[in-house]
Amino acid sequence: MKFFIDSADINEIKLANERGWVDGVTTNPTLIAKSGRNFEEVIKEICKLTKGPVSAEVISLNAEEMFSEGKNLAKWADNVVVKIPMCEDGMIAVKKLTAEGIKTNVTLVFSQVQALLAAKAGATMVSPFVGRLDDIGANGMAMVGDIVQMYQNYDFATEVLVASIRSPIHIQDAALMGADIATIPFKVMQQMTGHPLTTKGIEMFMADWKNAQK
Numbered sequence: 001m002k003f004f005i006d007s008a009d010i011n012e013i014k015l016a017n018e019r020g021w022v023d024g025v026t027t028n029p030t031l032i033a034k035s036g037r038n039f040e041e042v043i044k045e046i047c048k049l050t051k052g053p054v055s056a057e058v059i060s061l062n063a064e065e066m067f068s069e070g071k072n073l074a075k076w077a078d079n080v081v082v083k084i085p086m087c088e089d090g091m092i093a094v095k096k097l098t099a100e101g102i103k104t105n106v107t108l109v110f111s112q113v114q115a116l117l118a119a120k121a122g123a124t125m126v127s128p129f130v131g132r133l134d135d136i137g138a139n140g141m142a143m144v145g146d147i148v149q150m151y152q153n154y155d156f157a158t159e160v161l162v163a164s165i166r167s168p169i170h171i172q173d174a175a176l177m178g179a180d181i182a183t184i185p186f187k188v189m190q191q192m193t194g195h196p197l198t199t200k201g202i203e204m205f206m207a208d209w210k211n212a213q214k
């Protein structure tokens with residue numbers, strides 16, 4: 001299973017990379033705005049930090065503009081993946097970008113059938129948003145399980161990239177379901193490292209070692 005970091009914060013990406021947790025990066029307009037930096041500058045810098053795919057999202061909403069914006073984003077670095085929102089125009093752009101050999105990530109996917117359409121259009125990755133579905137009382141992970149199954153049934157090459165992750169349990173469930181990728185906020189990566197028994201165990205080992213030196 002691949003881990004992407006869901007961030008446009010260079011410092012966070014460096015920290016996660018140092019720990020061996022970064023197979024790629026996803027950004028979105030909100031994360032770019034939060035970084036307070038110029039879009040092109042920050043994406044180019046991220047692309048140098050990892051050889052893995054770096055998703056950069058288009059901000060146009062019609063097919064022609066998404067296509068030309070996507071073509072331009074793909075020129076910024078070899079590992080740029082063009083992130084396109086799930087909508088009819090988006091699917092036209094995905095089909096055209098795919099025909100040009102440009103990788104795509106279809107984002108804002110909230111249903112199994114949206115994921116099917118993204119795969120039919122030729123998307124490289126599909127991003128089902130689990131946390132935002134959970135937030136409205138639906139079951140985000142159940143959708144992911146269905147998408148993994150549906151893609152297996154028909155041998156779709158589109159990778160399932162689990163997004164909008166809120167907690168370590170989302171990653172555990174995604175791994176058990178066979179999702180290809182989880183894109184994870186840095187704070188959730190840090191939460192994954194901890195366990196109260198690990199902390200207690202380290203304290204005990206240190207104390208026993210100290211006592212044995214007396």
Ligand code: G3P
Pocket residue numbers: 006026027028129131132163164165183
């Ligand atoms: O990058 C897309 C996705 O992971 C956003 O997550 O937390 O804003 O729902 P969130």
